[in-house]
Amino acid sequence: MESLTRSPERDVSTKEQSSSSALPRIVIYGASGHALGCALDLKHRLRSRPLCEIVAYIDDFRGGRGELLDGAPIISFEEWRSRFGNVSCFISVGDPSARRRLAEKMQACGGSFSCLFESEETALPHVKMGVGSAVAATSHIGPQTTLGDHVHIYPMSWVAHDVRIADYVTVAASCSVSGHVVIEEGVFVGAGAVIVHGRPDRPLVIGAGAKIAAGAVVTKSIPPGATVAGNPARPLRELARNRTASHDAE
Ligand SMILES: CC(C)(COP(=O)(O)OP(=O)(O)OC[C@H]1O[C@@H](n2cnc3c(N)ncnc32)[C@H](O)[C@@H]1OP(=O)(O)O)[C@@H](O)C(=O)NCCC(=O)NCCS
Incomplete structure (x- = not known):
């Protein structure tokens, strides 16, 4: 498992933290109902606090037309590269091979992914x-x-x-x-x-x-x-x- 040997991109959570919420900022790849479901889950009322602040959703088809999802802009991949390339990303696609494809595409463009479950409050024990x-x-x-x-x-x-x-x-x-x-x-x-x-x-x-x-x-x-x-x-x-x-x- 790569992640356990390689250090997750933690710099994002300090450099890109929102001063108001002090939560790590992330961009979600996907803007479908499924993506919104994943996003709402990351902020779920059963958690002691939301795990992140979602700053944008990437959609290869609908991105860049000024649409919003749950208050955050739906952007194109190019817009992500120019405006949010240093913000950690979460790929909200259910199909494993499609998720891998998108993760590799982002990584090839300098994108990074973080572990949202590391702090004491969110860690799953053991x-x-x-x-x-x-x-x-x-x-x-x-x-x-x-x-x-x-x-x-x-x-x-x-x-x-x-x-x-x-x-x-x-x-x-x-x-x-x-x-x-x-x-x-x-x-x-x-x-x-x-x-x-x-x-x-x-x-x-x-x-x-x-x-x-x-x-x-x-x-x-x-x-x-x-x-x-x-x-x-x-x-x-x-x-x-x-x-x-x-x-x-x-
Ligand atoms: C197993 C699965 C991947 C097969 O998909 P597929 O390759 O497109 O296959 P098909 O739907 O064409 O079905 C092929 C045959 O298997 C049968 N079949 C499909 N799913 C079945 C299931 N869950 N249990 C029993 N038989 C099933 C179909 O009835 C069909 O039989 P038939 O040829 O006699 O008509 C899919 O049916 C499935 O269960 N996907 C999971 C969906 C899911 O859980 N999504 C979660 C959303 S959060």
Whole structure:
């Protein structure tokens, strides 16, 4: 996990702090309803205080037309470079590979990402988190868990303990991840999925780039790149084949 070896861009939180709020200022990449949801969560009433001040939203299509979102301007990527390039950024895109693409694009242009969960007030106890990552105010992350860079955990999810979540993973709303699970890079865990049966001597591993369908119950390791669904979770193709076979048999 890059973030734990590389120092997050903390200079932004001192140099770019708002004098009134003393919160780190950030720009959010994305200006959709999803982006607004992420932004509101960072300021959620369940937090002891907001985690940041959002100074602008970048939208590659709507940016630069003078529109506002929740009081902040929607800007173009070019405007970000010229006006806000030294402000830390948060990529509010749910799809792991799209999030990676945008993060790499920003980094190539000198952009940086910070860890919003580092101060004593916001730290999740015994949890290590990389830059650009966020855990919804209503989600729980248990101890001895590590989250890489640009990991998103959406609302009402529960990650038990001793879980390793690599860079660019998305855990959608209302998921449960039991202890001793490894979620490799770029995995998408769909809404309401349940991942169980990790053991200390044999962690359950979700391979890099895998997709877990909404509502799936994963009880065994999943190979990289697979898409699984159902209870117990099976490869989507296998499920489709079985459905066709049982339909043909009728
Ligand atoms: C698994 C998933 C990624 C598959 O998407 P896809 O590749 O576009 O596949 P399709 O939607 O075309 O579905 C393919 C087949 O799988 C079935 N299927 C899709 N999702 C399923 C699910 N969650 N459980 C069981 N079967 C499912 C479809 O019914 C379809 O079956 P058919 O071929 O017999 O009609 C998607 O359905 C999913 O669950 N995404 C997660 C969405 C989510 O949680 N978003 C969170 C927002 S915060």
